[in-house]
Amino acid sequence: MTDLTRSPLFKVLSEVKPLELEGAEAFKQAQRPHTGEFFPSVQGIDKQKVLRMAIEVKEYTARCWKGTKRLQDLNPIPANVYIPEFGIL
């Protein structure tokens, strides 16, 4: 059990830098904003790079999905909080 409370936890999470994905950088590079095309084609990008980007994104999505599921499945933790309405500690 850690003594981490809400505010330092918030501070830690807010200081986490945005994840830099090779795919995100390539997405920005491949964008041609004034053509009306929203998703650029991967044609012309090196095949090995496409493979790396796809694996990276797929693994990232799977990690996020697993993380979400684990948070949903967390057991309730008894809180050491004084609740005056009920007069209990």
Place this chain on the structure above:
Amino acid sequence: MNIEEYLNIVGNLSLAVMDDPTALLALTVAWLDPLSVIEDLDDLVETDLTDFYHSGDDMGAALRVSRDCFPGIYAEAISQIRDGVEYQQTSEFISSEITNLTGIPIDEYEEPAAYAYGIPMPYYGAEWDESDFIESNPLLTKLALLLGATCEQVYLSEVIDFSKQSYEIAQIVYASLWEHYDNPVHRSILWAIGHATSQTGNSSVDYTYLEGSEWQPLSWTSDEVDYASVIIREAEQIMSESYDGLLHIENSPHIRQTLIDNIEEAKRIVDRLEKEGQKLNDYINEQNKNPFGLRWDDLHAGVVGDTATDPECIQLRMDVA
């Protein structure tokens, strides 16, 4: 607002959206892996591939397999769909790319069936009870007869029968060639005998399609795709070299004579062991594959320009000289 102004606004909005890390992340995921966005990941992972087949969703099966095992091909296929390429063409792109990458013969099957029932494997096993196989493989049939197999008439068809004795002869000759595995000529003959008598150890080479279809197929997961690919690539190499071996035996009297001499020697060994009530497998094992000392040295001088020099053998000949 004219179209140019509209495109400018859309363009500026796109640039603004990309400045936001969360939006950029979401766009990247939607760009490369849209299935994870439009479907529940649990459903996506757990849906059985046969469900795609039974619902006639060929594209779904191809995308699912490519997403699971070939993310690069999947990303390219998604891009093609966005570019307006027809489903059929994209589906063919996925299957041909998988075949090029792994050797898995998806094109030889109806595509959805190729995905639905595990990884389809090629089988080259000698079908000695099929007259069509015998007719279309004359060189392999000649080798089988050379090894002591017999040609028998069953109803109106001719079949090849390997007796226990002929199989043991083939086993001795085959095992003795392993000592010379590094020499391409020896290896080609090794594989030719191995293919004829189904003892290469590669299931694609040793078993027929009918035999193979009785097993639980490998499933479409990355590890099993890698495993299937190794088997298939090795089988392709064995089959190619095996054919070279059959040509050597057919076209080089010198090689054929050496092979016949060793088959005769193996026959004497099998007869002797039978008389003495001994078993062949007590002699041949992983540590000693040529316990009877069959000699293949003469093969080195058999084919001009086709043989690899065996330094040990050259040394032997120099010593004799």
